[in-house]
Amino acid sequence: MTEAYDLVVIGAGSGGVRAARMASSHGARVAIIEEYRVGGTCVIRGCVPKKLFVYASRFSEVFDIAGSFGWSVDASFDWATLLANKNKEIDRLENAYVSTLEKWDVEIIRDRGVIEGPNAVRLKNADRVLEAKHILVATGGHPFKPAIQGADLAITSNEAFHLETLPDSILIEGGGYIAVEFAGIFAGLGVKTTLAYRGDRILRGFDDDMRVGLEEGMRSRGINFIYNACTERLEQADKGIRAIFSDGQDHRYGAVMYATGRVPNTMGLGLENAGVQLTPRGAVAVDKFSATNVASIHAVGDVTDRVALTPIAIREGAAFVETIFNSNPTAVDHSLIPTAVFSEPELGVLGLTEAQAAMVCDIDVYVARFRPMMNTLSDKPERMVLKLITEKGGGKVLGCHILGPGAGEMIQLVAIPMAMGANKADFDRAVAVHPTAAEELVTFKAPNYTYTNGEKDL
Structure with a gap:
């Protein structure tokens, strides 16, 4: 049996769902195919459950300083409760996605779609071939595992959301944002945590002050680091997993997690059938x-x-619909994207790093370091770092980097003036909200240092 559609979307994640809904609003007949759960990585086993776990992990730190505010806290943590409540929220969100698609008359097909040609998609488990004027591939990606002996003993971020019990200790291999976020989660929940990375510092590509500050903050929370090494093999051990490293180290952990990147989901989609x-x-x-x-x-x-x-x-899903179904060719600008890393401490970044900006033009660098107000009644020494990078002489703002509580929320708002091409004077005109950490961004008086011709001025 063959059925005809204006658009067949393979993958009901964030991009696919947005495209399907918008295409239907333009009068297209749309089907969306999903073999797992509607909502994709972000909703089901990514951003949303991760942020819920981050919230859970931060309570232990709040309890630590509660005494300085006069509170006596006797708290205990129950992993099963967190897991059950997380699952309930994910079910709610999935149902909301499904309801939205149904409201816009998008046909949801629970199956695996395989492309058979430029205009045909076969449903693997059902006897149906969908004829499509347009096909949109929105299948996302999956966590990468290295091809080493014993890799099957390790988990990835997918499985981390469904652990029946918390391990006593965990090794997380990787140096990107997923690795540092989960290191903070497990450490905050009382798991002895080690992060191993083949490089010499976490978060390659981020501003160096942010990388150094985050590592210091993670170490202060008891997280151990193994640098310039990676696991060569894993073995089952008594009550855990034995990890043998490339530098000769050998340690036992209750669990091992790989956060070593993600791979696009293109295998088995039949893309070769259409060329x-x-x-x-x-x-x-x-x-x-x-x-x-x-x-x-x-x-x-x-x-x-x-x-x-x-x-x-x-945005890419919406731009695709504008281009194809609304005769309005639209491309997404990938040049200025705010990013939050929900580590502990938290990171919010936008634009060029100090090193990158210095290679583009002469720059001014403004830096503020101070203890967050919440910590001032305690003996906790950790400091926030806020950095603003501009063209020399108070010109255009080229980068903003924030380390500390609320960094993700702050960087979202900074993205607005930076997207408008704001310069230092625009930031200076903003009235500070006191007392806040964010006020530092609009009260910088003079640069801490400058660069000329790519060299730091003495």
Whole structure:
């Protein structure tokens, strides 16, 4: 049996759902195919459950300083309760996604879609072939595991959301935002946590002050670091897993988690049947309009390996619909994207790092370091760091980097003036809200130091 649609979307994650809903609003007949759960990585086993776990992990730190405010706290943590409440919230969100699609008359098909040609998608488990004027691939990605002996003993972020019990200790391998976020989560929940990374410092590509400050904050929370090494093999051990490292170290952990990147979900999709080109990393190759080399097939989100962020997938899905179903060619600007890392302490970053900006033009660098007000009644020494990078002489703001409580919320608001091309004087005109940490961004008087011709001025 063959059925005809204007659009068939493969993958009901953030990008696919947005595209399906919007295309239907333009009068298109739309079907969306999903083999797991509606909502995709972010909703089901990514951003949303992770943030809930982050909230849970931060209570222990609040309890630590509660005494300085006169509170006596006798608290205990129950993993099963957190897990059950998390699952309840994810079910609610999935139902909301489903309701939205149904409201817009999008047909939801619970199956695996395999492309059979430029305009045909076969449902693997049902005897149906969907004829599609347009096909949108929005299948996202999955966690990468290294091909080493015993890798099957380890978990990834997928399984971390469903552990029946918390381990007594955990090794997390990786140095990116997923690794540091889960290190903070497990440490905050009382798990002895070690982070191993093949490089010499976490968060490669971030501003150096943020990298150093975050590591210091993580160490102060009891997280151990193993640098310039990675696991060569894993073995089952008594009450845990034995990890043998490339530098000769050998340790036992209650669990091992790989946070070593993600891989686009392109295997088994039948892309070769339509002649769709892939990148060397196995992602769907697309142009700025998310078009593949096959006119009827587009792709958005993590499967394209451009920017693996939920808001970007949503924008790409919307831009695809504008281009194809509203005769309004629209490309997503990937040049200025705010990012939050929900580590402990938290990070919010936007624009160029100090090193990057110094290679572009002469710059001024403004830096503030201070104890968050919540810590001032306690003996907790940790400091916030706020950095603003501008063109020399108070010119255009090129980068903003924040380490500390509320950094993610702050950077979202900073993204507005920076997207408008704000300069230092625009920030100076803003009246400070006192007492807040964010007021530092609008009260910088003079740069702490400058760069000329790529060199730091003495």
